[in-house]
Amino acid sequence: MDFDLGARLRAVRELQGLSQRELAKRAGVTNGTISLIEQNRVSPSLSSLKKVLDGIPMSLADFFALNTGPRPKIFFGRDELLEIGGGAAISYRQVGHDLAGRGLQILHERYAPGADTGKAMLRHAAEEGGVVLKGELEITVGDQRRVLGPGDAYYFDSRTPHRFRNLGDEPCEVVSACTPPSF
Amino acid sequence: MDFDLGARLRAVRELQGLSQRELAKRAGVTNGTISLIEQNRVSPSLSSLKKVLDGIPMSLADFFALNTGPRPKIFFGRDELLEIGGGAAISYRQVGHDLAGRGLQILHERYAPGADTGKAMLRHAAEEGGVVLKGELEITVGDQRRVLGPGDAYYFDSRTPHRFRNLGDEPCEVVSACTPPSF
DNA sequence: GCTTTTCGTTTAATATCTTAGACGATCTAA
DNA sequence: TTAGATCGTCTAAGATATTAAACGAAAAGC
Structure with missing residues (x-):
């Protein structure tokens, strides 16, 4: 991963004032799962991540588009x-x-x-x-x-x-x- | 999932003219994994999905933000x-x-x-x-x-x-x- | 015709993720 | 001080994802 998934999730969760357990309850996962994800000790399945984000709630697109700031000029005559x-x-x-x-x-x-x-x-x-x-x-x-x-x-x-x-x-x-x- | 992950990945892959095996090779996963994902028979881990998208290449943000609207017209006859x-x-x-x-x-x-x-x-x-x-x-x-x-x-x-x-x-x-x- | 390659799919074995439950730390109230 | 509540973390067992290999179908070459 080229970005810190765990830190991103933790930031979003804390911004909502939610504890791991509260979010876990809303999302339908266990608090342990959220803890492990936030520590980057697992790479969650998409279904799990989707459930967690639904508990916030936040879309996958919004989650991944966060904080990306000014889009880096990739693709710039890069190839071929x-x-x-x-x-x-x-x-x-x-x-x-x-x-x-x-x-x-x-x-x-x-x-x-x-x-x-x-x-x-x-x-x-x-x-x-x-x-x-x-x-x-x-x-x-x-x-x-x-x-x-x-x-x-x-x-x-x-x-x-x-x-x-x-x-x-x-x-x-x-x-x-x-x-x-x-x- | 409120969208068809498998179909989305398949659409992106085929738009690039890549076979499952070609993409798998670029991404560092097996062709079977891509097949299963595209059939929605598994919910891939984020690390796997990230690897796959890197092989296209496409960012997670772009992938989830993909426009599902009608495709723009590309070709125009002389009378059009x-x-x-x-x-x-x-x-x-x-x-x-x-x-x-x-x-x-x-x-x-x-x-x-x-x-x-x-x-x-x-x-x-x-x-x-x-x-x-x-x-x-x-x-x-x-x-x-x-x-x-x-x-x-x-x-x-x-x-x-x-x-x-x-x-x-x-x-x-x-x-x-x-x-x-x-x- | 025949072989060879490539395609997507499937399966058993393995690797990884998720859960249930327990743990210590911290805080609050009695 | 103590009991109770809540916090994030950890671990073994179960659930799920991933791999490696093989399959049949379809296309390409000979």
Whole structure:
């Protein structure tokens, strides 16, 4: 665990002015269980933790979202972004050279026949969308997949895994936008 | 449990395109454990659930806060783009109908010959850019002016006054992006 | 056709969690 | 001082979760 579950539960319980026994009674568990959890001597089952939180009451989502303060900027161009290098098969022509301080990245993309952004699907914290200009492009986002033709468009949260492939036999052109820039 | 833990985990896992075994390997648990959890035949210990989510990766907070609402539309056929402010001379076809919560607006624009966004130049707090697909477009930004042709592109801070005009005798097409949405 | 791989599931054995109950410490009231 | 109440902790026994291995089904290669 990357956080102190026991301390978190204890803090929440004491904030409510509840004793271990009182909370245990409300939750339908024994006081010993709560004691052990608060000492981090066991890793409670979800059913137990849920019962305990119901006795406070507090949702699991709220419990885990506690005290997290300003969300750390994870996912920040962290992985796979350059793996797109389907090599010569895919070319990106970026509008503008310096992305520093920008909130928006615009690309004119060209996918050669058979070009593929890769099997390990891309993930980055942003939103992106685009319009297909020429050719056909198969786009997979999460468990949804569709082949888009000229004039068709897409838009999705970039955190869901996605993949682009040109399944046709002619080059495919796309103008895409992404915010914030991920390259 | 007031929600289907097993189904939630399965949905998250499959959205990543991971098999039970692949995820188990990443998480440091056995595939059987994941199978049993997804069938709700056990209530996993928090340590186990944490390990599993680390293999995705996803935080506990995000997992329990997962949006169970309807999934947003991702793909848009060429006839499904939303017509905006459709003057006869200029048509804006927006990717996606609902901008609420979005950080990015993408438009497929068409300027008829002679079309003009107006003498009183536009100003809004955002950044925007685009790529010209067909025809020619005169763009004025502040005291700079230029005529762009197919493949040419632009990018500027929307707070500086700007104006678009199609001076040619054929229609002009542009794909543009703007953040945050200004309509 | 056949083999090989991968998929999710199941089961017996093991590891871990939860309970019931007891323990000492602390506080209050008689 | 004493008895009673309440606190958090601890431990053995029972309940549950996890593992390791095997299973049949389905897809992929040959």
